[in-house]
Amino acid sequence: xxxxxxxxxxxxxxxxxxxxxxxxxxxxxxxxxxxxxxxxxxxxxxxxxxxxxxxxxxxxxxxxxxxxxxxxxxxxxxxxxxxxxxxxxxxxxxxxxxxxxxxxxxxxxxxxxxxxxxxxxxxxxxxxxxxxxxxxxxxxxxxxxxxxxxxxxxxxxxxxxxxxxxxxxxxxxxxxxxxxxxxxxxxxxxxxxxxxx
Numbered sequence: 506x507x508x509x510x511x512x513x514x515x516x517x518x519x520x521x522x523x524x525x526x527x528x529x530x531x532x533x534x535x536x537x538x539x540x541x542x543x544x545x546x547x548x549x550x551x552x553x554x555x556x557x558x559x560x561x562x563x564x565x566x567x568x569x570x571x572x573x574x575x576x577x578x579x580x581x582x583x584x585x586x587x588x589x590x591x592x593x594x595x596x597x598x599x600x601x602x603x604x605x606x607x608x609x610x611x612x613x614x615x616x617x618x619x620x621x622x623x624x625x626x627x628x629x630x631x632x633x634x635x636x637x638x639x640x641x642x643x644x645x646x647x648x649x650x651x652x653x654x655x656x657x658x659x660x661x662x663x664x665x666x667x668x669x670x671x672x673x674x675x676x677x678x679x680x681x682x683x684x685x686x687x688x689x690x691x692x693x694x695x696x697x698x699x700x701x702x
Contacts (some may be wrong), residue, residue, distance in 0.1 A: 506636060508527075508529070508589075509527070509528040509529055509588045509589060509590065509685075510525070510526060510527040510528065510588050511525070511582045511583075511584045511585075511587035511588040512524070512525040512526075512527075512584065513527055513567050513577060513580050513584040513587065514589050515579065515580040515583070517576065519525075519564070519565050519572040519573075519576070520562060520563065520564035520565070520572050520576040520579055521562070521563045521564075522560070522561070522562045522571050522573075522576050522579075522580040523559075523560070523561040523562070524558070524559065524560050524580045524581050524583075524584040525557075525558070525559040525560075525576070525582075525584065526556060526557065526558050526559075526581070526584045526585055526588050526693045527557040527588070528556050528557060528585070528588050528589070528685055529556070530551070530555060530556045530557030530558075531549055531553075531555070531557060532552040532553075532554070532555045532556070532557070533551060533556050533557045533558075534547055534548040534550075534551035534552065534557070534559070535558075535559040535560075536558075536559070536560045537560070537562070538560055538561075538562040538564075538573065538577065538622040539562070539564070539566050539573070540566075540570055540573065540574065540636065541576060541613060541634075541636055542561075542633055542636040542670075543570075543636065543640075543644075544560075545640075545671075545695065546670060546671070546674040547577075547674075548557065549671060549674040549675045549677075549678055550674055550675075550677055550678040550681070551678070552678065553603075553675045553676075553678035553679045553682070554677075554678030554679065554681045554682045555682055556678075556681075556682070556696075557617075558581070560577060560580075560581070560638040560666075560680065562577055564576065564672070569637070570637065570640055570642065571635070571637075571640060574627065574640040574641075574643055574644050574649065575640070575643040575646070576649045577645035577647075578643065578644035578645060578646065578647030578651075579648070579649040579650070579651045580651075581648055581652075582647060582648040582649065582651030582652035582653075582654075583651045583652070584647075585652045585681075586651065586653055588653045589616060589685060591695070591702075592616055592618075592693065592696065592702045593690060593691075593693050593696060594687050594688060594691050594695070594697050595614060595616065595685050595686065595687065595688060595691070596683060596684055596685070596686050596688045596692050597614075597616050597617075597634075597684055597688075597698060597702070598614070598615050598616075598623070598683075598684055599613070599614050599665075599679075599680040599681060599682065599683030599684030599685070600612065600614070600680050600683065601675075601677075601678075601679035601680040601683065602645065602676065603672045603673075603675040603676040603679065604672065605660065605668045605671050605672045605675075606665070606668055607663060607664050607665065607668065608660065608662065608663030608664070608668035608671075608672045609659075609660070609661045609672060610658070610659065610660045610661060610663070610669065610672035610673045610675075610676050611657075611662065611676060611693070612656070612657070612658050612659075612662060612673065612676035612677045612679075612680040613656075613657040613680060614654055614655070614656050614657075614677075614680045614681060614683070614684050615654060615655040615656075615684070616651070616652075616653075616654050616662065616684055616702065617655045617702060618701070618702040619624060619653065619655055620649050620651075620652075620653050620654065621648040621649060621654075621655040621656065622646050622649040622650075622655075622656050622658070623656070623658065623659075624645055624646075624647055624656075624658045625658065625659045626641070626642075626644050626658060626659065626660035627631060627660065627667050627669075628666040628669055628670070629663075629664055629665070630666050631671075632666075633666050633667050633670060634648070635675070637698050638666060638670065639648070641670060641673070645658060645677075650653060652677060658674065658676075658693050659674055660673060664676045669687075681701040
């Protein structure tokens, strides 16, 4: 596969987001978003997905974090989508179960060309530090809509909100890594009978 990387800049009246991704990376993350908890989660995606991710974001955090978190999800989705290119030779499907102490989450992803999110996670409290856990759904909705992936996220159990979120993001990274790996049996074929994804 050729080098799979992309840089996307997305500017609106609410946010200015720059994202660079290298799918076949070394698990390095560089983040400047003003949202330390989200940066910690994105670092899990980079490390467990073995991709290099850089995110620079300026948003209207004086209002709240909603626009910034959603727009980071959108822009990361656009960058991943561009980096994957025509999807020839990839496994297409990926899945992962990840535990962290009492918490266990499962993420399944399909680089289908069709956006869809099934998100089933409940948190024992509304905030992790000062981060609103409702925004995690917005992040994944933005990502799936713009990466054009079908994404199923299920937290199977968990009593600690931080553990729940961390298992989801680790599983998300590992599922993407599986889906985007080269499939030796596929060669240069497109993993679809439709002829396009």
